[in-house]
Amino acid sequence: xxxxxxxxxxxxxxxxxxxxxxxxxxxxxxFAYGFPKxxxxxxxxxxxxxxxxxxxxxWVSSIMLAMLYGTGPVSSILVTRFGCRPVMLVGGLLxxxxxxxASFATRLLELYLTAGVLTGLGLALNFQPSxxxxxxxxxxxxxxxxxxxxxxxxxxxxxxxxxxxxxxxHFGWRGGFLLLGGLLLNCCACGAVMRPPPGPGPRPRRxxxxxxxxxxxxxxxxxxxxxxxxxxxxxxxxxxxxxxxxRAFAVYAVTKFLMALGLFVPxxxxxxxxxxxxxxDSEAAFLLSIVGFVDIVAxxxxxxxxxLARLRPHVxxxxxxxxxxxxxxxxxxxxxxxxxxxxxxxIAFGLSYGMVGALQFEVLMAAVGAPRFPSALGLVLLLxxxxxxxxxxxxxxxxxxxxxxxxxxxxxxxxVALAGIFMAVATYCCLRRPRDGPPSPGxxxxxxxxxxxxxxxxxxxxxxxxxxxxxLEAVEVPSPGTGPLQPEVxxxxxxxx
Numbered sequence: 419x420x421x422x423x424x425x426x427x428x429x430x431x432x433x434x435x436x437x438x439x440x441x442x443x444x445x446x447x448x449f450a451y452g453f454p455k456x457x458x459x460x461x462x463x464x465x466x467x468x469x470x471x472x473x474x475x476x477w478v479s480s481i482m483l484a485m486l487y488g489t490g491p492v493s494s495i496l497v498t499r500f501g502c503r504p505v506m507l508v509g510g511l512l513x514x515x516x517x518x519x520a521s522f523a524t525r526l527l528e529l530y531l532t533a534g535v536l537t538g539l540g541l542a543l544n545f546q547p548s549x550x551x552x553x554x555x556x557x558x559x560x561x562x563x564x565x566x567x568x569x570x571x572x573x574x575x576x577x578x579x580x581x582x583x584x585x586x587x588h589f590g591w592r593g594g595f596l597l598l599g600g601l602l603l604n605c606c607a608c609g610a611v612m613r614p615p616p617g618p619g620p621r622p623r624r625x626x627x628x629x630x631x632x633x634x635x636x637x638x639x640x641x642x643x644x645x646x647x648x649x650x651x652x653x654x655x656x657x658x659x660x661x662x663x664x665r666a667f668a669v670y671a672v673t674k675f676l677m678a679l680g681l682f683v684p685x686x687x688x689x690x691x692x693x694x695x696x697x698x699d700s701e702a703a704f705l706l707s708i709v710g711f712v713d714i715v716a717x718x719x720x721x722x723x724x725x726l727a728r729l730r731p732h733v734x735x736x737x738x739x740x741x742x743x744x745x746x747x748x749x750x751x752x753x754x755x756x757x758x759x760x761x762x763x764x765i766a767f768g769l770s771y772g773m774v775g776a777l778q779f780e781v782l783m784a785a786v787g788a789p790r791f792p793s794a795l796g797l798v799l800l801l802x803x804x805x806x807x808x809x810x811x812x813x814x815x816x817x818x819x820x821x822x823x824x825x826x827x828x829x830x831x832x833x834v835a836l837a838g839i840f841m842a843v844a845t846y847c848c849l850r851r852p853r854d855g856p857p858s859p860g861x862x863x864x865x866x867x868x869x870x871x872x873x874x875x876x877x878x879x880x881x882x883x884x885x886x887x888x889x890l891e892a893v894e895v896p897s898p899g900t901g902p903l904q905p906e907v908x909x910x911x912x913x914x915x
Contacts, residue, residue: 431615436555436563442608443548443567446506448574449513449605450545451775452710453598454482455685456578457533459703462690463591468526472690473814475526478534479686483806485538486545487678490799493546494792495656502547506609509543510602512536517599521592533595537602544605546799549779550792551612560783561730565721565776569714572772576710579689583703658793666785667794669844671801674778676837677741678805680830681774683813684748684767685709688760691823695755708764709771716772724777730784734849737781738841740773745835752827809833 461475468475496505516536523529548567556563585594661667685706692702720740724733747770751763779795786794813826 442611444570446548448570451571452574459582476814481534482538487799488803490796494796510605513540514602521595561725569717572710572713576707579706680833683830709768712768713772717776720776741838744770748831
């Protein structure tokens with residue numbers, strides 16, 4: 419998925435076929451984030467048929483989210499080995515097969531393995547490659563592209579929740595799962611759209627799967643271990659775990675872990691919370707649609723805002739502000755019981771939730787740089803999976819034990835607000851550049867990593883030159899504007915031209 423040689427190109431196209439890739443990423447993001455929440459519409463029917471409590475049933479969505487996040491490193495390795503398009507096609511088939519098999523389940527364990535594990539894995543194999551491809555096609559417009567792609571989550575959530583309610587009423591949960599499985603086959607069509615970007619990318623050292631451009635064809639042919647060139651590299655790195663030593667990555671990872679403990683809890687519990695408060699089923703399901711409608715506007719708008727020249731260097735602070743706003747919304751709405759109060763909560767929650775969704779991957783791209791983004795994303799999603807396995811199931815158990823949703827909103831809001839405070843403080847204290855000193859490499863924007871990547875490309879290029887009489891060979895090397903080396907003269911006595 420790269421160029422055929424180590425040529426230096428102008429960068430991502432920031433348009434063209436990239437808009438089709440953006441549309442596919444919009445759909446994949448919608449399924450990845452909207453589907454696990456929309457499945458919560460079926461929980462009451464599942465509780466009745468299987469005689470289970472809410473916490474046991476909530477594991478279906480939690481396992482789905484955990485697979486979406488926890489298989490991040492696996493997805494990174496598969497993308498590196500096979501490329502984005504094949505991985506996404508297989509992922510679409512797995513996601514569809516999981517929901518179809520779940521419609522025949524007779525025990526909760528079978529639901530965990532099918533709708534949870536299999537569908538969650540399929541969504542994961544679509545979600546991460548789509549973000550990687552989006553980063554290949556957009557650079558200057560990347561914040562806006564991330565915001566537009568992230569808008570797929572609220573669009574699909576606002577559509578899938580009422581759709582799930584209608585399917586439940588007309589076909590039961592088994593028929594609903596079967597039809598949703600067919601709907602997930604659209605992921606395969608989105609995977610087919612993900613063709614390689616034309617020409618060389620901005621960093622010719624690697625293609626989207628992490629290959630050196632001159633190794634792309636050999637990579638497609640299958641061999642993973644090659645003879646060492648003069649530079650001495652023998653094996654392609656499938657997962658770059660050295661990114662964990664980057665301070666910017668460490669700050670982001672801790673923030674995402676704290677955020678994931680509470681961010682998804684209100685959205686997962688909202689429908690059943692409203693039903694227990696006496697809100698009719700159809701109106702309760704519409705609450706998620708309200709969150710989605712507000713989210714639809716918030717994500718592209720926040721992406722465009724983050725792309726402004728004055729705000730883009732400070733996107734980490736904007737992200738922390740969005741987290742604090744989301745946490746404070748949960749805390750201030752913990753006692754909302756009337757339908758009007760719940761609608762107001764959904765509007766405020768959708769606005770702050772959309773800001774978080776629009777900025778989260780832009781912050782990671784800016785922190786580690788494009789060359790290490792696939793590995794960094796996989797590792798962050800793995801940490802997020804642990805938090806997702808802890809957060810919603812624990813909230814469900816507290817609901818079963820206390821019969822009270824109020825403490826759940828207090829806990830979730832505190833965790834998200836704490837994540838925002840930590841992000842702002844750590845960014846200011848640990849990652850802020852000195853005013854008069856040079857920028858520290860690898861802390862902001864991944865600049866140090868990009869320079870290292872460029873240096874490695876230039877060092878791999880074979881020098882060309884002509885022999886001078888008397889054994890002197892004039893070697894042409896990149897000028898200071900194109901590479902790290904200076905012109906030099908090598909002495910090789912005893913060699914004929």
